[in-house]
Amino acid sequence: MNYYSLNRKAPDTNFENAVIKGLAPDRGLYFPREIKPLPVSFFEDIDSKSYPEIAFEAIKQFVSPEIPEDILKTIVEETLSFDFPVVKLDDKISTLELFHGPTMAFKDVGARFMARCLAYFNKNNTNEVTVLVATSGDTGGAVANGFLGVKGVNVVILYPSGKVSDIQEKQLTTLGQNITALEVDGVFDDCQDMVKRAFLDAQLTSKMQLTSANSINVARWLPQLFYFMFAYKQLHNQHDAIVFSIPSGNFGNICAGMVAQQLGLPVKHFIASNNANNVVTEYLETEHYNPKPSVPTISNAMDVGNPSNFIRIQEIYNNDFERLQANLSSFSYTDDETKTALLEIYERYNYVSDPHGAIGYLGCKDHLKTNPNAHCVFLETAHPTKFLDVVEDVIKTTVALPPQIEAVMGKEKVALQISDYEGLKAFLLGTI
Numbered sequence: 001m002n003y004y005s006l007n008r009k010a011p012d013t014n015f016e017n018a019v020i021k022g023l024a025p026d027r028g029l030y031f032p033r034e035i036k037p038l039p040v041s042f043f044e045d046i047d048s049k050s051y052p053e054i055a056f057e058a059i060k061q062f063v064s065p066e067i068p069e070d071i072l073k074t075i076v077e078e079t080l081s082f083d084f085p086v087v088k089l090d091d092k093i094s095t096l097e098l099f100h101g102p103t104m105a106f107k108d109v110g111a112r113f114m115a116r117c118l119a120y121f122n123k124n125n126t127n128e129v130t131v132l133v134a135t136s137g138d139t140g141g142a143v144a145n146g147f148l149g150v151k152g153v154n155v156v157i158l159y160p161s162g163k164v165s166d167i168q169e170k171q172l173t174t175l176g177q178n179i180t181a182l183e184v185d186g187v188f189d190d191c192q193d194m195v196k197r198a199f200l201d202a203q204l205t206s207k208m209q210l211t212s213a214n215s216i217n218v219a220r221w222l223p224q225l226f227y228f229m230f231a232y233k234q235l236h237n238q239h240d241a242i243v244f245s246i247p248s249g250n251f252g253n254i255c256a257g258m259v260a261q262q263l264g265l266p267v268k269h270f271i272a273s274n275n276a277n278n279v280v281t282e283y284l285e286t287e288h289y290n291p292k293p294s295v296p297t298i299s300n301a302m303d304v305g306n307p308s309n310f311i312r313i314q315e316i317y318n319n320d321f322e323r324l325q326a327n328l329s330s331f332s333y334t335d336d337e338t339k340t341a342l343l344e345i346y347e348r349y350n351y352v353s354d355p356h357g358a359i360g361y362l363g364c365k366d367h368l369k370t371n372p373n374a375h376c377v378f379l380e381t382a383h384p385t386k387f388l389d390v391v392e393d394v395i396k397t398t399v400a401l402p403p404q405i406e407a408v409m410g411k412e413k414v415a416l417q418i419s420d421y422e423g424l425k426a427f428l429l430g431t432i
């Protein structure tokens with residue numbers, strides 16, 4: 001598959017180059033030249049397919065011919081070695097649990113998929129790659145875990161100091177080996193800007209091959225489309241008007257859902273559920289896109305003021321505001337509303353959600369007010385114990401720690417403090 005830059009000032013490239021480069025030379029995000037719908041029979045026969053079989057068929061066109069089919073089969077099987085259950089709360093609302101992977105966040109799938117693609121491209125150990133990642137909480141841990149020990153790959157994670165949960169911080173600062181954590185005096189958007197700036201810095205790019213493991217990288221972004229197909233497989237026999245409410249920050253996940261829809265997945269509507277960082281909610285109300293500095297919330301992984309993937313969403317809809325509005329709604333919620341929702345989900349359904357999922361639940365409730373015939377699936381994007389203080393404080397109950405979380409609890413944080421781009425550059429050049 002060829003990919004083009006959304007800034008349209010760089011040549012097309014293939015999947016391998018798009019993955020290794022991360023961002024196009026004109027600083028644009030890569031986007032597939034074509035999204036060919038899957039045959040109708042793919043969806044009709046979905047009950048007979050396993051998750052890896054669904055994933056293989058869905059992603060094949062985006063990675064061929066650079067990843068041969070037998071390798072791709074192995075990659076998806078290894079990537080998807082855990083479950084993706086839908087839990088029905090009632091006849092109107094379900095949740096898709098995306099937290100059964102090694103770091104208990106939905107990012108595990110993209111991180112594991114991308115790590116395996118890079119390892120394949122670097123099979124002869126000829127090109128050392130430095131992977132830069134900006135995280136507002138979960139991407140860092142998932143990428144650290146997914147890339148740990150991958151030969152020829154060094155991972156550098158930038159995270160905003162004091163703005164990720166304790167467990168998220170442990171997950172991204174305690175692995176060692178080929179993983180380094182940089183604690184940035186700033187917000188997530190500062191970290192993301194530094195990563196993008198590094199790609200354009202000739203002093204760096206002449207010395208090392210840099211790429212990104214954020215959703216700006218197509219190998220991290222596209223596998224997220226699997227989730228929507230897995231939910232459809234579990235629900236399509238009971239509900240024919242499925243809508244998804246996606247807790248959104250950098251908008252990679254929801255945008256991947258829209259690619260699944262382009263592939264033919266029967267999705268009725270998308271809901272971007274946001275915390276106070278509401279640039280897209282405002283856009284859909286006003287048609288003005290006005291990125292702002294992010295504000296801290298209890299759903300910290302969504303504290304993004306300038307979502308990278310919004311430009312991909314606009315591309316999918318051909319920059320047609322009316323078409324976008326017809327397929328996408330967006331709501332934004334305060335921390336108090338999030339806490340109230342967390343408690344309501346617990347008391348009404350005996351289900352413990354995390355603050356991000358709780359925002360997804362609120363999006364479902366708001367959508368159902370005007371669309372009572374829909375069945376709304378909100379994505380549970382992280383395990384509640386990743387936000388233990390908030391969750392236990394709200395539901396007034398102790399939540400048992402799963403083994404994946406217990407494993408990092410006693411570990412010692414190792415991170416290097418930096419305050420600006422020069423700090424990142426000095427680290428990469430080995431001068432600090």
Ligand SMILES: Cc1ncc(COP(=O)(O)O)c(C=O)c1O
Nearest residue numbers: 138248249250251252253301381
């Ligand atoms: C728990 C959680 N929920 C939601 C999101 C938002 O996802 P996206 O950035 O793809 O919009 C993130 C971070 O990406 C996350 O870690």
Ligand SMILES: N[C@@H](CCOP(=O)(O)O)C(=O)O
Nearest residue numbers: 135136137138139214215301
């Ligand atoms: N919410 C993310 C922010 C980065 O998103 P990404 O999908 O672009 O990696 C996080 O948890 O780090």
